[in-house]
Amino acid sequence: MNNVITFDQTIKSKSMKKIIGLFILLYMYCSVYGQVENIRVNSYSLTRCNEPSIAVNPTNPANIVIGANNTFCFYTFNSGETWQELQMESSFGVWGDPSLGFDSEGNLYFTHLSGEPPISGRWADRIVIQKSIDGGKTWSDGTFTGLNRPKQEDKSWMTIADTNSIYKDNIYIAWTEFDTIMSEHPDCKSRILFSYSVDKGEAWTAPISINDSDGDCYDDDDTVEGAIPAIGKDGGIYISWSGPDGILFDKSLDGGKTFGEDLFISPQIGGWAWDSHEIEGVRGNGFPQTLSDNGISEHSGNLYIVWADQRNGTSNTDIFIKKSTDKGITWNDAVRVNTDMTERPQFFPWASIDPETGKLYILFYDRRNTTGTFTDVYLAISEDGGETFSNIKISEESFSNDNYAFTGDYINLQVFNGVIYPVWTHVNNLNQRFIYSAVITEEVLTSTDKEIGSFENILHTNYPNPFKEETTISFQVKEKNHVSLRVYDSLGKEVASLVNEIKKPGEYNVYFDGSNLSSGSFFYKLEVGNWSTSSKMLLLK
Numbered sequence: 001m002n003n004v005i006t007f008d009q010t011i012k013s014k015s016m017k018k019i020i021g022l023f024i025l026l027y028m029y030c031s032v033y034g035q036v037e038n039i040r041v042n043s044y045s046l047t048r049c050n051e052p053s054i055a056v057n058p059t060n061p062a063n064i065v066i067g068a069n070n071t072f073c074f075y076t077f078n079s080g081e082t083w084q085e086l087q088m089e090s091s092f093g094v095w096g097d098p099s100l101g102f103d104s105e106g107n108l109y110f111t112h113l114s115g116e117p118p119i120s121g122r123w124a125d126r127i128v129i130q131k132s133i134d135g136g137k138t139w140s141d142g143t144f145t146g147l148n149r150p151k152q153e154d155k156s157w158m159t160i161a162d163t164n165s166i167y168k169d170n171i172y173i174a175w176t177e178f179d180t181i182m183s184e185h186p187d188c189k190s191r192i193l194f195s196y197s198v199d200k201g202e203a204w205t206a207p208i209s210i211n212d213s214d215g216d217c218y219d220d221d222d223t224v225e226g227a228i229p230a231i232g233k234d235g236g237i238y239i240s241w242s243g244p245d246g247i248l249f250d251k252s253l254d255g256g257k258t259f260g261e262d263l264f265i266s267p268q269i270g271g272w273a274w275d276s277h278e279i280e281g282v283r284g285n286g287f288p289q290t291l292s293d294n295g296i297s298e299h300s301g302n303l304y305i306v307w308a309d310q311r312n313g314t315s316n317t318d319i320f321i322k323k324s325t326d327k328g329i330t331w332n333d334a335v336r337v338n339t340d341m342t343e344r345p346q347f348f349p350w351a352s353i354d355p356e357t358g359k360l361y362i363l364f365y366d367r368r369n370t371t372g373t374f375t376d377v378y379l380a381i382s383e384d385g386g387e388t389f390s391n392i393k394i395s396e397e398s399f400s401n402d403n404y405a406f407t408g409d410y411i412n413l414q415v416f417n418g419v420i421y422p423v424w425t426h427v428n429n430l431n432q433r434f435i436y437s438a439v440i441t442e443e444v445l446t447s448t449d450k451e452i453g454s455f456e457n458i459l460h461t462n463y464p465n466p467f468k469e470e471t472t473i474s475f476q477v478k479e480k481n482h483v484s485l486r487v488y489d490s491l492g493k494e495v496a497s498l499v500n501e502i503k504k505p506g507e508y509n510v511y512f513d514g515s516n517l518s519s520g521s522f523f524y525k526l527e528v529g530n531w532s533t534s535s536k537m538l539l540l541k
Contacts, residue, residue, distance in 0.1 A: 036394040036438050036448060039080045041066055041423075045432030051408025052435050053098045054423040056416040057135060058162075059106035065136040066423055067098030067110055068435055069408060075136030080439055088112070090142045092128045097409075099158040103169045108132040109201055111158045111173060114144065124152040127175055129201050145173065145195040145204035152181045153193070154219075155409070157228045163294050165235030167255050171197045174210075174227035174239055178217045188217035192227045192241055196256045210250050210259040215243045221271030226287025233294045233301060238328055240265060240288040240305045242272035247288050247307060251328050265322060266334060267472055267511065269463055270310030274347070278314050281373035281401035282365075284347045285409055286317070291351055297358025299385040303328050306337070306351045306362055311463050311472050311509060317345035319364050320509070323386045336507040337380045339391045340368035346378070352415040359383055363413040363422045366393070374398040377411075377424050377436075381445070387504060392448050394422060394438060401427045418442055455505050459526040459533050462512070466538040469515040473524055477503045481529040485510060488523045495522065503528075514539045 042049060050069050057063035066074040071094045074083045088094045093115035102108050110130045115122035130142040146153045156175035161167045173195050179188040191214050193207040215224035224243035231237060237252040247265040252258060265288075274284040286308035293302045303324040310317050319337035324330060338346040344367040351362040359381060366378040377395035382388060401407065411424040420440040427433050460474040477483055485499035495517060498510045514522070519541045525534040 035396045036392075036440055036444055038394075038396045039437045039439070040426075041074050041080075041083050041435040041437055042072070042085065045430075045434065046072060048406070049433045049435060050406060050425040051096065051098065051410060052423040052425060053100045053412045054414050054421055054437065055100035055102050055108065056414050056421055057102050057106050057108070058104060058416065059102075060135070061416055061419070063135040064421060064437075065100055065108060066435060066437065067100045067112070069096040069098065070094065073110065073136060073139075074435065077135065080437060084137075088130065088139065090114075090128055090130060092126065092142060092144055093122055094128070095123060097154065097156055099156060101158055101160045101171075103160050103171075103200065104162065105169070106133075106135070107200060108136055109158060109160070109171060110139065111156055113154065113156070124154055124181070125149050127153050127156045127173060127195075129158070129171070129173075129197075129204075131201050143201055143204065146175065146177070146193060146207050148177065148207075150180075152178045154178060154181065155225050155227070159229040159231055161231045161235060163231060163233050163235060165233070167231070167235035169200065170255070171201055172229045172231065172237060172256060174229050176223070176225045176227065177207075178219075178223075180217055182219055183217045185217070189214040190217050190223045190225070191215075192224055192239070194227075194229070194239070194256060194259070205256070208259075210239065211241070211243070211248065212262040213243075213245065220273045226272060226285070228287075228289050230290040230292045230303070231294075232292045232303070232327065236292075236327060238290050238292060238303055240290045242268055242285075242287055242307070247305065249290070249305065249328060263328065265305055265331060266307070266309075266320070266509075267311075267470065268307065268309045269472060270314060270317070272309075274310075274317070278310070279317060279345050279347055282347065282407065284317075286347070286349075287410065289349065289351055291353055291360075293353050293355070293358055295353065295355030295358055297356070299358035301325065301327075302385055304351065304360065304386055305331075306349050308347050308349055308364075311474060312460065313343060315345065316343040317347050319346050319349045319362065319380070321351075321362070321386050334509040335386060335389075337362050337389050338364070338366065338368070338378070339380075339389060340366075342368045344368050344370070348411050350411050350413045352413045352420075354415045354418060356418060357383075358385065360386055361413060361415055361420055362389075363411055363424070365411070365424070369393075370398050373401045375401065377422070379420070379422065379440075388506060392445070394440065395424075395426075395436070399426050399428060407433070420445075455507065457526075457528045457531050457533075459524075459535055461535060462524070462537045466540045467514070468539075468541060469513065471512050471514070471537060472509055473498070473512055474507065474509045475526050476507045477505055477528055480504050484525075484527045486525050487512065488525065489517075490521045490523075498524075
């Protein structure tokens with residue numbers, strides 16, 4: 001039989017070629033502008049597997065270790081191609097809040113809470129520090145700090161001094177101590193404690209309280225929590241935390257022996273603790289993280305504080321950053337990190353700095369392109385010392401948390417030798433939890449689509465409004481220009497000049513203190529070059 005091709009078959013053949021061509025183009029697009037390859041660390045679902053922490057061995061970068069709630073440790077010696085899993089064990093007990101770090105010699109430390117709830121009086125009664133000298137394969141039984149029964153110790157984080165100062169390889173830990181956790185009694189208080197070791201974790205100093213004013217014990221907005229130490233080039237120790245007074249900051253310039261007076265950094269609108277009514281499907285937080293650039297770039301010596309809050313609305317949680325160039329004495333205006341123009345939330349930020357280039361990377365969960373509880377993972381990148389950011393999506397697929405599975409209190413990120421190592425919790429529709437990671441090189445970043453923020457001249461409504469004494473005014477600047485922001489009373493008399501300087505394109509947040517004014521209506525006017533607009537706010541005392 002002769003093979004006769006009909007007109008209809010020709011059309012189908014041409015259509016198929018077009019389809020094949022489209023697939024080829026799509027493949028080429030994904031190859032050039034493709035997604036970051038994600039690595040699933042645990043091969044099967046693990047109950048309560050969340051809140052991951054990651055560390056890269058400076059003596060062997062192929063050795064990467066991840067800790068996760070409550071007792072999990074994963075390690076690899078081939079840059080994440082294959083992973084081994086073990087359960088952490090200690091005579092002091094193991095109960096979550098993992099924090100990992102290598103010292104300069106390749107010794108690995110794993111801090112966590114102690115005990116288990118069934119053990120009377122032992123749950124979270126101290127901070128335990130275990131040590132591994134073989135890249136995470138085996139662990140010591142551990143030492144501890146903070147034993148102070150019947151109080152509870154929680155939300156610990158460890159930082160190891162990686163500078164060439166006299167404090168090199170000292171280990172520093174900050175955490176929250178509760179008189180009685182979850183108590184609503186007004187006499188129950190929480191405080192930020194700090195302890196350190198100068199002998200590779202064998203012995204620990206007696207903890208000292210570094211906050212000037214305590215919080216409550218309800219484990220909510222009015223509790224002081226989220227203290228993460230950062231070590232400066234000169235060995236200075238810098239810490240910020242959240243609490244009833246917003247975000248506060250303190251520092252030690254004598255290796256941790258003493259700290260100074262708390263410095264107010266920013267109001268944390270909406271508080272630091274968010275339930276599922278504020279971010280659907282998540283028990284979230286906006287804990288601040290302090291960082292120090294100890295590298296060799298022009299940004300060396302900068303301090304940064306990164307956090308999340310709801311100044312733009314309870315359904316629109318955003319990520320913010322402030323910078324100090326004088327060791328924390330003064331701080332610039334807050335800059336918004338996420339570049340989307342949606343009213344969807346971003347949350348759980350974690351940052352790291354490349355010491356060679358000074359590039360700043362911030363990892364966070366993001367819902368800009370999704371609906372409901374579907375969540376992506378994004379990475380923000382700044383090449384100008386935190387002034388502006390680009391954003392890229394690094395998760396291969398969105399995950400949904402309709403079952404409200406606990407995803408922990410943070411995700412994590414480390415940058416080493418120009419390679420970015422993020423880690424996060426992924427929840428599927430069966431309520432199964434997995435730890436995901438990636439190994440992101442500069443080449444991968446270059447070939448991945450970046451979302452650059454675009455801005456307009458916009459004046460937002462102040463928050464809160466009405467307000468009792470303090471409020472925050474947010475605005476955007478489209479292009480570099482002279483900006484002024486002034487406040488007037490109802491008779492048109494100027495009562496405050498908040499901004500009067502050249503501003504770059506971006507979003508800004510300005511704090512206004514009306515404590516010395518009487519109740520009434522006030523107007524605030526924003527001028528950007530020849531453009532201007534105004535809005536009204538109400539002070540009620």
